[in-house]
Amino acid sequence: MTHSNFSYDPLKILLRWLLFLSVFKLSYAIKDPDVEGEALLDLLNYLNDSNNQIDWDSHLVSPCFSWSHVTCRNGHVISLTLASLGFSGTLSPSIAKLNYLVSLELQNNNLSGSLPDYIANLTNLQYLNLADNNFKGSIPTTWNQLSSLMHLDLSSNDLTGSIPMQLFSAPMFNFSDTHLHCGEGFEQSCVPKSDHPASTYKSKHTNVVRFASCGAFAILCLGAIFSYRYHQMHRHKSDIFANVSGEDERKISFGQLRRFSLRELQVATKNFSESNVVGQGGFGKVYKGILSDNTKVGVKRLSDYNNPGGEAAFEREVQLISVAVHRNLLRLIGFCTTTTERILVYPFMKNLSVAYRLRDLKSDEKGLDWATRKKVAFGTAHGLEYLHEQCNPKIIHRDLKAANILLDDEFEAVLGDFGLAKLVDARMTHVTTQVRGTMGHIAPEYLSTGKSSEKTDVFGYGITLLELVTGERAIELSRLQEEEDVLLIDHVKKLVRENRVGDIVDKNLENYDTKEVETIIQVALLCTQGFPEDRPTMSEVLKMLQGIGLADKWANWKQLEETRNQEFSLMTHQFVWSDESTFDQETIHLSKAR
Incomplete structure (x- = not known):
């Protein structure tokens, strides 16, 4: 196939992605099962x-x-x-x-x-x-x-x-x-x-030992109770749910969360009108809503939760999400459950998402300057560090991208959709392998095995950093026509190898600090390494964003990347392509991700 008669055939694109996945499996050693x-x-x-x-x-x-x-x-x-x-x-x-x-x-x-x-x-x-x-x-x-x-x-x-x-x-x-x-x-x-x-025991001596141990155990129990109460300090004294409807349902609280009636949210969103949709993703649509007290909210209607009988399980998962409280995480206001509906209610973010500000602005709206993009990079890192290293249990996002990073009134990064992957997948017992995420942001080991970890989030964060710097999407098929790499990560790596860092930066950015841009690009490429164990933790990422320990890691990365490029070139030359082959040179561009 030549570029002149190239068409966006969905079947051919799917076949290319299958080869892309196969090359990942060949190129990387899959971790031993846990x-x-x-x-x-x-x-x-x-x-x-x-x-x-x-x-x-x-x-x-x-x-x-x-x-x-x-x-x-x-x-x-x-x-x-x-x-x-x-x-x-x-x-x-x-x-x-x-x-x-x-x-x-x-x-x-x-x-x-x-x-x-x-x-x-x-x-x-x-x-x-x-x-x-x-x-x-x-x-x-x-x-x-x-x-x-x-x-x-x-x-x-x-x-x-x-x-x-x-x-x-x-x-x-x-x-x-x-x-x-x-x-x-x-x-x-x-x-x-x-x-x-x-x-x-028979002897007094062993009785003393036993009672002392009981006392120690009691102290441990008291400590555990204190710890539990401390982490539940924001919860209401009673977490009892009642089967109520109408006005009484508004009075039911789940800790500090509010339990909304379906009717209340229907009124707030004009019966989930399409004109009120402000976002849509793998978990469902988000509607702008106005409550009876004039509070503006974002109403997420989960599309995967249409099975009846799962109210109690949904409420348990909502509780887990609700205890994750951080300035860079989207705060959950409340929820709604019926026999067929699962709905989450959040504060409304009037500045919408980073993706919107990078690529979908209206002519009269303001984009993101470099200072704001840098603030988003740090804020997102802080939010992920909290989810990975301070939450108990840990929460893995599994769909980190610019579209899931919202912006508050001060353009502070607020990470949304965290915990929803687990919340939705936990009830999908008929699914044997459920990969959540967006192509171009998904780590190779997650694609190959369907198993995620905090390092899959680190990979997604690295791609998000590249989105912030370039303003581009993680996958851009139009670059095929210019014989360029489709994946943003490959495109950036090529420009880095050619010392064309200036060509990486978003053309809409008028002023930026070249040194800071180089730092973020280097951190992004360290976060997107093929082996999950090679990627840094989010606490390490925060240090590297400040330049701490970055130089040595970057030097090692360049040396390793050169070696892998040589190995990959040798591997690709061993492929024999016939004129009748289903795949062409364009496919190689898709499968070069490392």
């Missing part, structure tokens, strides 16, 4: 979550990012709180792969079978609660290896036999309401739970 994540999914399968209480997202690189009931430290799972969830299965051997597990709570379920001996492999386990289940048989003697155990509760199970002596060294334990033989180490039998809430 062992702990796979172990947890297998565990959930064995537990038999018939009530669908757990919504773990198998598309994430690690369970530490946003899985419920999971606590992590340094990237490893250390705690599982799975009590009272109606499980009716048993324990999977995969649990032994959770080498860093410190606490396991599975009490008050319907679990059955024998106590597995592979629990003994969890040598870091300090807290184990399997009470109020239907486990049968004896305690495996291998559990003597649990030398770190501080709290053990096996009460109210159909257990028989003797208790391994090593378990008596745990400061706190409970074997009541079982058929276990407590042995001579106890003053009384530990069979009836009603008579003996917890087994006791």
